[in-house]
Amino acid sequence: MNIITDISEMQKVADSFRLQGRRIGFVPTMGFLHEGHLSLIRHARQMFDIVVVSIFVNPIQFGPSEDFDRYPRDEDGDLAKCKAGGVDIVFLPDAKEMYSTQDAVTVSVERISDIMEGAIRPGHYRGVATVVAKLFHIVKPHAAFFGQKDYQQCIIIKRLVKGLNIDVDIVIRPTVREADGLAMSSRNAYLNEKERRAATVIFRALSSAEHLIKSGVKDMEHVRSRIQATLQEEKGLNIDYIQIVDPDTLMPLQSMVNNLVILVAVRLGNTRLIDNVHIWP
């Protein structure tokens, strides 16, 4: 496994793989790798000649009062996991080299960046779209892998590559969950024991909503109320939003049309958690 920190070296290595006709699969991460990331790596390993993982806690996607400084980091552990997962290259850029120019260049995906997570975290998705565009230009992958846990991010990245004609396939993989249903997330490390137990309510609420819909309930306002009631059983949990939306446009749905996504964001103490479920009739 090769560790590359220099941007132009990464580009040269990517060019040489491409000249040899070898196809590059890319898993961009912020590190502190968990089973969700590892499942993306395994999938990339099966499909591609070369697997590149980037580890970069991207400062520009954090708001000034957010958790950039305390975001969990474990470089040695991450490198060991990448090596065990058969990764060819870990790209570990330096924040100073990533954001060195005098005038900022930013990429914006309009409208869908301003709702849900984007409404609560202004500028977050501009930071995400910008760093993903940069990483794609540096790693030059044929495909990139993202977890469905960050559903809105997945849709924004699909819009990004379509809107700017970036020739990278976006592969979305299912959310990986703990045994009790909690979606894997690096931020789960923030939870104390009590919060960790309380967090299981999110998947229970989403699963019962899925059950309701599959058993024939059509009124999405009713479904939404049931999710809210379930979540509110946990004292100390605050709801940021519960949204039932069209899977492509992320526009709210009053009733099931073809298929839909339910997205939930809550706060437990100082920790924000998000999750979602994609439901077909």
Added chain:
Amino acid sequence: MNIITDISEMQKVADSFRLQGRRIGFVPTMGFLHEGHLSLIRHARQMFDIVVVSIFVNPIQFGPSEDFDRYPRDEDGDLAKCKAGGVDIVFLPDAKEMYSTQDAVTVSVERISDIMEGAIRPGHYRGVATVVAKLFHIVKPHAAFFGQKDYQQCIIIKRLVKGLNIDVDIVIRPTVREADGLAMSSRNAYLNEKERRAATVIFRALSSAEHLIKSGVKDMEHVRSRIQATLQEEKGLNIDYIQIVDPDTLMPLQSMVNNLVILVAVRLGNTRLIDNVHIWP
């Protein structure tokens, strides 16, 4: 010479050239090709295995009251000139395919997009940066060629590729001029006979400023006044700006440091003309 209109076909053709190790030089244009474009094409032809020219009047870089509809077009003439210039591929995209997504994706180069041309034409450089990023993702060139006549645009595109780590060399070539000094521009076609004669004052003003500086004048406010006085000799010419700036940052200079650029924008009737000169001591 191959004419390609489909975005994904252009990407496939570019991929296959790159797999063969052939290097692609790219000249993006809005068509109505003049000697300025042709000198870029000749230069690309000398340096690269494959020369791609795009012809696309980019709607999103025009303001609502600007000249998008009447911008001069001559597809047959352009294709003949490309063929004569030894161009391998002309990329002729359709505006509907270029801007088909529901939510706009835009690229912004902050600060330097908001001064001079950007102050007079709000959103112009966001439109330029966005279409250039798109074209680079479609044509996949190793280098792209731009004329110095659009000096601010050149600097913005250099910032764009640096800021987003786009692996394309930006080659800036000197402004090509008519015999009487007027900078070649597709918009010169708008000028009537009287305006065309009046337009020669721009190059005279810039040349005498260069002469002043090279003869030792240090005070840039004095130089600026002299340019203004020269331009004002032409009745019916309105000055949008006269700026003496640092070549890289585009920040105003009070005195000559290493080298500088003087940029001028004027209106003659309904036609806006820009020009500039880069001066070393």
